[in-house]
Amino acid sequence: MIRVTIPEGHRGLSLALWLSQAGYSAILPCGGAGRCGNCRVSLLSGKLFDRDDPEKELTPDEGGEVRACRALLPDGETVVGIPDGWDAPGAGQAPRRYVTGALDLGTTTLALRLSDESGAVFETSAANPQCVYGADVASRITATAEKGVKEVQKVLLDRLSSLLSGCTVGRLSVVGNPTMIHIFAGVSPDPIGVSPFTPSFSDRKEFPGALLGLPVGTIVLLPSVKGAGYLGSDLVAGAFAAGTLDFEEPTVYLDLGTNGELLLSTGSRNGGHLYAASCAVGPCFEGAGIGSGVGGIPGAVSRVVRREGEFVFATVDDLPPVGITGSGLIDLFALLLADGVIGRDGKLDEPFALVGRQAFADGTLSPACETPVRIEQRDVRALQTAKAAVRAGIAALLAAAWIDPDEVGTVLLAGSFGRYISPVSAAAIGLLPPGWSDEARAVGNAALEGADRWLSSDECRDGIERIAGSTIVVDLNSSPAFREAFLGGLDF
Numbered sequence: 209m210i211r212v213t214i215p216e217g218h219r220g221l222s223l224a225l226w227l228s229q230a231g232y233s234a235i236l237p238c239g240g241a242g243r244c245g246n247c248r249v250s251l252l253s254g255k256l257f258d259r260d261d262p263e264k265e266l267t268p269d270e271g272g273e274v275r276a277c278r279a280l281l282p283d284g285e286t287v288v289g290i291p292d293g294w295d296a297p298g299a300g301q302a303p304r305r306y307v308t309g310a311l312d313l314g315t316t317t318l319a320l321r322l323s324d325e326s327g328a329v330f331e332t333s334a335a336n337p338q339c340v341y342g343a344d345v346a347s348r349i350t351a352t353a354e355k356g357v358k359e360v361q362k363v364l365l366d367r368l369s370s371l372l373s374g375c376t377v378g379r380l381s382v383v384g385n386p387t388m389i390h391i392f393a394g395v396s397p398d399p400i401g402v403s404p405f406t407p408s409f410s411d412r413k414e415f416p417g418a419l420l421g422l423p424v425g426t427i428v429l430l431p432s433v434k435g436a437g438y439l440g441s442d443l444v445a446g447a448f449a450a451g452t453l454d455f456e457e458p459t460v461y462l463d464l465g466t467n468g469e470l471l472l473s474t475g476s477r478n479g480g481h482l483y484a485a486s487c488a489v490g491p492c493f494e495g496a497g498i499g500s501g502v503g504g505i506p507g508a509v510s511r512v513v514r515r516e517g518e519f520v521f522a523t524v525d526d527l528p529p530v531g532i533t534g535s536g537l538i539d540l541f542a543l544l545l546a547d548g549v550i551g552r553d554g555k556l557d558e559p560f561a562l563v564g565r566q567a568f569a570d571g572t573l574s575p576a577c578e579t580p581v582r583i584e585q586r587d588v589r590a591l592q593t594a595k596a597a598v599r600a601g602i603a604a605l606l607a608a609a610w611i612d613p614d615e616v617g618t619v620l621l622a623g624s625f626g627r628y629i630s631p632v633s634a635a636a637i638g639l640l641p642p643g644w645s646d647e648a649r650a651v652g653n654a655a656l657e658g659a660d661r662w663l664s665s666d667e668c669r670d671g672i673e674r675i676a677g678s679t680i681v682v683d684l685n686s687s688p689a690f691r692e693a694f695l696g697g698l699d700f
């Protein structure tokens with residue numbers, strides 16, 4: 209635990225916000241809504257006030273903990289204890305000069321890769337401190353409208369400064385969705401939030417890092433899909449790095465978070481045309497918006513299978529179960545559908561509680577035990593809507609390109625979600641079309657890889673520029689194929 213003293217003079221400021229500005233951050237799946245509990249800290253001395261009733265003193269729980277997102281600071285000094293697992297200022301950095309760096313500005317997570325002259329590579333990640341403003345892109349746009357882009361930008365730059373403390377970086381390539389990139393650059397993302405959702409810029413930009421107060425010679429913002437408000441440089445760079453352009457047959461690249469981003473290549477034997485779309489998925493694949501959902505935190509149930517009639521589950525870091533994350537949820541739903549516990553129309557007769565044996569990395573199993581995982585009807589509805597949106601997005605892309613689902617030869621699943629989900633379970637709940645589970649493969653954090661490769665050769669730069677400049681944007685709002693597939697895809 210790290211002891212943090214908050215000096216006097218911050219009355220009324222959110223404790224979560226103060227901590228993030230000071231460089232302390234954790235993954236906050238509920239985005240500060242007070243539901244996930246990931247922001248818990250120990251109150252060691254002083255007092256705090258209740259966000260919902262600022263005159264009322266906040267009462268810590270039995271363990272002396274409070275949720276930082278619900279706490280307001282007092283006039284006087286306060287001391288809190290930050291639990292293990294939070295990112296702290298300058299954590300993990302060694303003083304040092306790096307020649308290149310790549311940064312993936314995720315809505316939830318920041319991923320940084322630095323390379324020095326000898327070729328040594330240093331990677332780190334941290335929670336995006338802007339999560340205090342909400343979990344998704346829309347809440348960040350709202351925050352910039354209310355507080356001004358400079359304030360929301362500063363929260364991010366402070367975190368990056370602490371990640372880079374003690375370092376200098378020659379060139380840093382940066383990818384992210386258009387909203388994150390706009391805020392990083394200090395440009396208001398307001399136009400992305402209203403129809404026709406057009407960003408202020410999509411092209412590559414280069415400028416000195418000193419302009420943002422970062423110890424970087426040159427910052428390069430990679431290009432996004434031209435004119436698209438929700439198809440960012442993370443999709444473009446990720447699709448390139450995953451090899452989407454390399455296949456002869458039609459290939460689909462999927463990056464699922466709170467937003468689903470989809471890119472289809474018709475394959476080199478069909479002219480290599482590119483189509484992309486984004487759909488609002490909601491936060492359930494990231495574990496939020498589900499009663500017992502959590503992000504990919506230690507103790508999150510990440511896989512569920514059945515062995516000899518019993519549920520067997522695995523958790524992140526083998527810790528006791530604290531909730532269920534997106535990949536575990538998809539597995540569990542696939543099993544409950546097969547059992548008829550959830551009907552094909554999504555009806556759940558009574559809430560389900562997961563009882564099963566925990567499988568550990570060393571191959572041992574715990575005795576059967578209760579878990580905090582509960583599934584209720586509203587959780588089923590949230591997942592139905594999310595999977596129908598993704599599936600309909602796929603249908604709309606295929607329709608736009610005149611490609612039949614059976615013609616798709618490769619499905620590339622990006623990001624941490626793609627790394628952990630079972631394609632078989634994803635097809636069983638209808639997230640992927642039937643038959644695609646055999647074609648699916650995880651490609652990890654392809655966006656970061658693409659950002660890194662931008663700096664490595666002209667060939668990579670040309671490939672990324674080609675995707676950004678030639679991808680045809682499929683507007684799902686006006687796509688009859690999307691509407692039809694969404695309504696038809698709500699059932700399992």
Ligand code: FES
Pocket residue numbers: 236237238239240241242243244245246247248275276277278
């Ligand atoms: S409970 Fe505080 S961020 Fe989720």
